[in-house]
Amino acid sequence: MTGSILTRRALGTIGAGLLATPALAQRAAWPDRPVTLVVPFTPGGASDTLARQVAQHFPRFANGQALVVENRAGAGGLVGGAYVAGQRPDGNILLMADIGANAIGKELNPRLGYDPMTAFTPIIHLVNLPAVFFAHPSVPERTVADVIARARARPDAYTYASAGVGNGSHLFMALLCRRAGISMVHIPYRSGSEIVTSVMRNETQLGFPSLSSALQMLKEGAIRPIAMGNPGGSPAMPGVPPVSDTLAGFDIGVWYGVAAPAGMAPDLAQRINEIFAGIAALPEVRDAVFNSQAGNVVGGTREDFTRFLQKEYDTWTPVIREGGIRQE
Template sequence: MHGSITRRGLGALGAGLLAAPALPRRGAAAGTAADWPDRPVTLVVPFTPGGASDTLARQIGQHFPRFANGQPLVVENRSGAGGTVGGGYVAAQQPNGYTLLMADVGANAIGRELNPRLGFDPMTAFTPIIHLVNLPAVFFAHPDVPERTLPEVIASAKARPDSFSYASAGVGNGSHLFMALLCRRAGVSMIHVPYRSGSEIVTSVMRGETQLGFPSLSSALGALRAGSIRPIAMGNPEGSPALPGIPPVSRVLPGFDVAVWYGVAAPAGMAPDLAHRINEVFGRIAALPAVREAVFSTQAGQVVGGSSEDFARFLRREYDTWTPLIREGGIRTE
């Protein structure tokens, strides 16, 4: 979930996060870049099969041997607790490049804020490798909701607090935090109804159980095109060519910029040259036209790429954006 209110032009990352990948964990075989990989590499997806992160992992896996000495990428699903079950598993592995994590905001930025009893610190437990993709998010309504624009929704919510209800994919999920941020920025109050997935958000709004939702565009695109739900605004300023002509939230709430995101992370303590080698391999795969087209056609997403340091700075911005919202709102998953 990309949620930086000011995504570009923010300050450099504090020394602690950047320093963490440079020092090998005591007793761990740090691995070297020269011969990586010389055996299969496991990419742990901390969600169930068939979801956005799993689909992305398997799209990348199709091309992995071409850039990785012919070795396969083995996708292993370890779901639970908003991605932190899989995250905790990878955090406990050796930083030798053979167990990696499909990174997301829960396991790699805000998991401990949502659950203070989490057994690892997302901001120190990993070596950031690469920011792979952003998936745009869309704010939509049931077709019978009379308010057709974001200013109209905000005006009605101010006039009648808690008159709107919205569905999310669970407490602390991106679809929850996106709406919580919108409400805070707009100065309104709405009723939160948590479900378990993006598809359930769409179904809830379609049935009229709730009135609003703010999930990834990919989970809602079919229903939007069928007219079963009505788009109101896009979470990112650029919008998406998959759903053209929909105004961004930032037109009403300047600086608002959210998206679902995924990347790759390794256990903390990885040698910098190995982290660079792994970044290079995933970066070359992500740059393939076939991968870019697959990400867009299946998930309306955009490939990001960049260096390990870029991803580290992005993770810090995510933490700094969502932590105040979580703390002030008393949002907990424990």
């Protein structure tokens, strides 16, 4: 009798192992071919730079397979987002996630063919990049409080540049104006570098892009920093105070992550998270992100990223709706 029970138990254990084998094998086998990471912006920008830094180390963690960076720019990231949202959730095509494609795109463009909050499987929050509020050197105001006071007295006193309608650099200024109860004239361009050029030429007076896009010109004195977007500031710009010293709770910045099409098997999504988390933990990657973009690597779980995306949606949706911000 005892032998019979042991045999049944042994067979049950073997059977359970056999049932688990396909999922475990699939998880361990991914990837079995090169993986495409779609960057929804043009080459040379912050997200593209990050993608290529990550791609250098991907084969080491991913069965020797390559991570191929593919740029699909347009509509503030929505073209690339829509493309990835329509792919199979097999892990072969991933998206460099950002605020437009993965949090607020439908609010900016109601005709968007997908809902960013349901069209993707969040994988990992990769980095945060600080944003800097700066001015042309001829602007006499030196602090956020000074800028607010002048804008209240003269609503047409300032024009500001952004990298496009609904871009983070637009929303950051829209949030500042909303919190301060002021208005400014918005002039949209197409990239962070164009924001810097516009303010340098005094075509516009103010800008609020990622620090990485403006750092060199700030160091050279071609533009003047007023404040940092995040409460902690940045070691790359010591002594520059945060906006939150004037507007309590103000906390903004540029971020990027990785997302996959919706419906991905949890086991596969976890495998992909672990691979990118391994890359993000490398000291050389952390150093590269800081040295090239003054940014910080985040990492974390899929659940962490899901909560972060919801927070971003909740933060920016009222700014977009109340400001009547729409992409044509």
